[in-house]
Amino acid sequence: MKLLHIGFTVCLSTSGFSIAQSSIDAYPDYFLGKNGWVVSKQDYTEIVRFRDVKSDWPQAHFDFMSKVVKSLEGKGIKVIIAVIPQRLNVYPQMLPKDLYLSFTKDKTSYENLMPEIRLRGMHTADLLNAITRSPYYSSDAATYFRFEAHWNFYGAYAGAGEVYRQIKQTFGDLKLPMKKYELKILEPVPRKDTYWLSNLPKDVQPTVHPDYDVPYTLTLTSDQSALLGDDIPAVTIVGTSFTGYGFRQSLMYYLKADILDASLPGKGMWTPMAQYIKSDAYNKTHPKLIVWEMPEYILENYPMPTDDEYKIFSSILGISK
Numbered sequence: 001m002k003l004l005h006i007g008f009t010v011c012l013s014t015s016g017f018s019i020a021q022s023s024i025d026a027y028p029d030y031f032l033g034k035n036g037w038v039v040s041k042q043d044y045t046e047i048v049r050f051r052d053v054k055s056d057w058p059q060a061h062f063d064f065m066s067k068v069v070k071s072l073e074g075k076g077i078k079v080i081i082a083v084i085p086q087r088l089n090v091y092p093q094m095l096p097k098d099l100y101l102s103f104t105k106d107k108t109s110y111e112n113l114m115p116e117i118r119l120r121g122m123h124t125a126d127l128l129n130a131i132t133r134s135p136y137y138s139s140d141a142a143t144y145f146r147f148e149a150h151w152n153f154y155g156a157y158a159g160a161g162e163v164y165r166q167i168k169q170t171f172g173d174l175k176l177p178m179k180k181y182e183l184k185i186l187e188p189v190p191r192k193d194t195y196w197l198s199n200l201p202k203d204v205q206p207t208v209h210p211d212y213d214v215p216y217t218l219t220l221t222s223d224q225s226a227l228l229g230d231d232i233p234a235v236t237i238v239g240t241s242f243t244g245y246g247f248r249q250s251l252m253y254y255l256k257a258d259i260l261d262a263s264l265p266g267k268g269m270w271t272p273m274a275q276y277i278k279s280d281a282y283n284k285t286h287p288k289l290i291v292w293e294m295p296e297y298i299l300e301n302y303p304m305p306t307d308d309e310y311k312i313f314s315s316i317l318g319i320s321k
Contacts, residue, residue, distance in 0.1 A: 023098050024048075030199040036209025037094035037146045038196040043297070044099065047088055050109040050300050058300060061269075064321070065299075066120040068273060069292075071317035077286055078171050081117055081124040082163050082293045084151065084242050085110045087144045089296070090131055110296055123170050130162030131155055141188035141212035148195035149295075153185070153214035153246040160250030163291060167255070174288050176234050176257040177225030181218050183253040188212035218249045225258065232285045233258040238272045239293030241265035247293065260287070269294040270305040274312040283316075 024044050033039040069079045089108040092100060110128045117124045131143050136154035143155035151159070167174070191211040235257050237248050243263035252259050262276040273292065276282055305313065313319050 023102050027099075028201050030196050030201075032200060032204055033094040033096060035094065035146075037091065038148075038200065039088070039094060040149070040196065043086060043088055043149070044095075044103070046297060046301060047086055047109045048103065051106060051112060060304060061299060061302075062116050062120055064304065064319075065117075065269075066122055067319040068313065068317060069122050071319050072290060075286055078167075078174065078289045079123065080163060080167055080170070080289070080291055081122055082127065082159065082239075082247075082291055083110070083113065083117070083124060083299055084159065084293065084295045085128040085131065086296045087149055087151075089128060090144055090155075091142065109300070113296065113299070123166065125159075125163045125166035127159040127162055131158045134158035139188075141214055145191070145195070146209065146211045147191075147193075147197050149297075150242060150245055152212065153216055153250075156242070156245045156247040157185070157250045160247055160254055163251060164254035167289070171289070174234075176255060176288065178222070178256050179220060179225055179252070179258050180222035180256050181253045182221050183250070184217045184219075186215040186217070188214050214246075216246060216249070218253060232281055232287075233260040234288040235291070236260040236262050236276065236281075236287045236289070237291045237293060238276050239263040239291070240267070240269070240272070240295060240298065242295055243293050251291065259291075263293065268302040269298050270302075270309050274305065274309040277316045278312050 024041060027039075027041055029041045031039055031041070065081075069081070072079050086109070088095070088103070089110045092104050095103055108128065114124060114126060131137065131151075134143055134154065134157075136158065137143055139154065141152060141154060143158060144151045189212065191213050193211075195211075235251075235255060237243055237251065237259050239247075240263055243261065244265060248259050248261055248263075260281060262272055262279070262281070264272040264275065269292075310321060
């Protein structure tokens with residue numbers, strides 16, 4: 001296997017961002033890291049920027065998110081924020097040595113992000129710590145895919161376990177209509193899709209290390225909610241494509257409850273919430289709990305709501321810009 005080796009020069013600087021950025025500038029948009037991981041230059045740059053430059057942090061995102069959460073809580077709905085850490089924050093060791101040294105010298109962007117959420121009175125769970133401590137973290141399948149940005153089922157399962165722990169610690173017993181499930185995690189299987197491998201420079205030979213899917217089955221074994229006549233789940237997950245990798249099913253297993261899926265892949269953080277609160281499912285019966293899932297990079301970089309979405313938030317939740 002031929003690896004692309006690029007030299008670099010580090011100049012003395014008072015800014016950690018400048019040193020880290022000068023290292024990454026020499027690399028192509030996608031490059032091969034250690035042990036077969038494909039690294040996105042954009043992901044690296046965004047993480048370093050939001051780690052070191054406080055003025056770049058999207059305060060408006062945090063402030064408006066807080067307004068949404070406080071309005072929902074005013075209606076008796078519990079809300080927990082599940083921010084999914086960027087892949088490089090979970091596996092910095094995938095980086096070449098020069099990038100790794102500058103990348104790991106300070107706290108991660110994720111570690112800086114969590115206090116911004118909590119300072120505004122919102123409840124959240126530390127998924128980074130939970131995933132890196134998962135027994136699957138160092139497995140062949142890892143907890144994220146090697147060739148693209150998403151977590152796999154191992155990562156989703158670890159994240160869901162921490163969200164559940166935080167729900168119990170923060171809210172206690174929500175007295176949800178009980179549904180018991182049996183969860184079976186099957187042996188990982190090689191993934192057919194190559195994703196970012198096709199974006200590598202042509203003179204870099206692709207890694208021979210496979211990427212893996214982690215199949216699973218979730219089987220309902222006991223249903224008390226049917227006796228109560230509940231047709232709309234008391235828990236809703238509002239989120240992105242990350243929910244579709246077994247995050248919802250893992251939460252169902254932990255919570256012993258059905259969960260309404262209000263995720264919208266590829267629509268950012270505001271559209272799924274706006275579409276959900278104007279839906280019949282929300283307006284017919286408010287849930288007891290909303291899990292608001294969002295990837296770290298979307299929270300840090302995604303645009304604010306559109307004018308139409310602001311109108312939805314204003315008319316239903318009574319909040320403005």
